[in-house]
Structures are given as structure tokens and as C-alpha cells.
Amino acid sequence: MxxxxxxxxxxxxxxxxxxxxxxxxxxxxxxxxxxxxxxNLPFNIQHKWKLATLMISYVSMAVAIPLFALRWQILKKRAS
Incomplete structure (x- = not known):
């Protein structure tokens, strides 16, 4: 002890x-x-046009992916 x-x-x-x-x-x-x-952000916010392009592409991909999945399922259903 x-x-x-x-x-x-x-x-x-x-x-x-x-x-x-x-x-x-x-x-x-x-x-x-x-x-x-x-x-503390993983991307540069100083270039406003580059930031706008990145944000637009990010949001458009988030909207487009479910629509492409829907189209894929409709075409798959028509084919069978």
C-alpha cells in the first residue's frame, strides 16, 4: 500500500x-x-463561381439519382 x-x-x-x-x-x-x-470546411468558399458550380452539381445529382432509378424500374417492368 x-x-x-x-x-x-x-x-x-x-x-x-x-x-x-x-x-x-x-x-x-x-x-x-x-x-x-x-x-473548417472541406472546400474553398473564396471562389464564388466554383462554389456555385459545386453546389448546383451536388443538388442536381441528389434530384437526378432517384429519377434515374424510377426510369430504370419503369423500363425494367416494361421489358418483362
Whole structure:
């Protein structure tokens, strides 16, 4: 039981040291760039025409796929 009590202050000091080093690393990173609008998106929103093209193609594919599936089923039913 005695050796376990001796490890508690060492563990606490290690945890404090790890927290301090991670806090320093976090402050040295480019954290201020992450707070800008659009920086956390997987696509670039600075080019408005490219963004508009991507959004239109995304929405049109979402509408077109069920219609193609419907056409496929109707043609399949007619063939049999």
C-alpha cells in the first residue's frame, strides 16, 4: 500500500507538466486561423463561381439519382 501512495505526487506532477506543454503547444499553433469563417470546411468558399458550380452539381445529382432509378424500374417492368 505504501508504494502506491508514493506514486500519487509523481503522477500529479507528470499530469501538470503534460498539461503545461500541451497548452504551450496549443498557443504556438495557428489557432487564430482556425477561427476564421470557412477555414473548417472541406472546400474553398473564396471562389464564388466554383462554389456555385459545386453546389448546383451536388443538388442536381441528389434530384437526378432517384429519377434515374424510377426510369430504370419503369423500363425494367416494361421489358418483362
Amino acid at each position: 505504501r508504494p502506491l501512495l508514493a506514486l500519487i505526487p509523481v503522477t500529479t506532477r507528470t499530469a501538470q507538466r503534460n498539461f503545461r506543454t500541451s497548452a504551450i503547444r496549443h498557443l504556438q499553433s495557428d489557432f487564430d486561423q482556425e477561427l476564421l469563417a470557412g477555414q
